[in-house]
Amino acid sequence: MSAAGGVSGVFADAIKNNLRPVQHLWDDPTVTEILINGPNEIFIERKGKLEKSDATFRNEDDLLAAVNSIAQSVGRRINLEEPRLDARLPDGSRIHAVIPPLSRVGTIVSIRKFTQSKISFKDYIKLGACTPDTANFLEICMFLGKNILVSGGTGSGKTTLLGLLCSRIPRGQRVIVIEDASELNIEYEHVVRFETRMADEQGRFEVSMRDLLKSSLRLRPDRIIVGEVRGSEGLELIQAMNTGHKGCLGTIHANAPNDALVRLEALAMGSDAKISEKALQYSVASAIDLVVQISRLSDGSRRIVEISECRGLDEDYNYVVAPIYRMSSLVRAPDGKLSGQMEPTGELPSFMNEIEDNKIPFPRAKFFASGTGSQSGGGGQKAG
Secondary structure (H helix, E strand, O other), rough: OOOOOOOOOOHHHHHHHHHHHHHHHHHHOOOOEEEEEEEOEEEEOOOOOOOOOOOOOHHHHHHHHHHHHHHHHOOOOOOOOOEEEEEEEOOOOOOEEEEOOOOOOOOEEEEOOOOOOOHHHHHHHHOOOOOHHHHHHHHHHHOOOOEEEEEOOOOOOHHHHHHHHHOOOOOOOOOOEEEEEOOOOOOOEEEEEEEEOOOOOOOOOOOOOOHHHHEEEEEEOEEEEEEOOOHHHHHHHHHHHOOOOOOOOOEEEEOOOHHHHHHHHHHHHHOOOOOOOHHHHHHHHHOOOEEEEEOOOOOOOOOEEEEEEEEEEEEOOEEEEEEEEOOOOOOOOOOEEEOOOOOOOOOOOOOOHHHHHHOOOOOOHOOOOOHHHHHHHOOOOOOO
């Protein structure tokens, strides 16, 4: 069910009874997120930009009653003992709420609407999120089974890009997807989906991302997809990548490819496994092949801004990150839109020989800007 088409069942009753002020926002397909800062201030995200809505609740009690109704509709509760709500709604949308006294301005609610709309790489290129060459390069990396980390900030489009990459997995493989809340749209013939479970009021029955990753390793996966790496499950993902599970994917919050690797290392260190810092750094460096950095730009557009290869560690144990494609300088047009596109940096990927051995029609010239010539050798070697 699409966010634009409304919702049904118990949640529809919650909207009818309590959420009338924002019902029209639910029905607006251009609205992707609803942000409620107390009863009198409601913002929405439309086309990647925030704008204030005229909608308001009558008072704080009405807003709190609406949040309570939503919590009950999904079998949760929010009160003074548990003043935070994090849940997936029946239509797939995500809600997070914080109530006073944690919030000083009234009840705070963020609802990220879920949409079933499909997007292809052709659409992605048409939107200016990447170029045909970078799209083809990513498809080649999926075919060759490269381990890819999609890095970016909140709302930058990591999940959308992850779904696109999953659609390029070669047929005949078993794919296991692990998420906190099912968001990925994946069109594939053999997908096993897992979803974490939060603890109940007594702190029991929690099933974490790490628990599901451990189970997935015993279920004969060809590829493991982690919706978002945000905790100690990073170590299990790294180990899976280093033990024969090629083509694993995950997203992570970071502002640059090198930052993404450092953050993955930091998250993995939160595991209770006894592993030295150097061993962990070597594991990260050998596990991750590519980091795809995606950003939401100031004009609201979401674009891939860098595709980099991890080539191991240097002598000081710093990650060696080589950009293969990078966003050119952005120019703002009179209408406020930013123009610029991904351009090759002149770095050949270390797996260039694999591309050629598989007779994939993607010549070395694709990695060099026009007029810069080309190298005759292969790319840098992955170390570590």
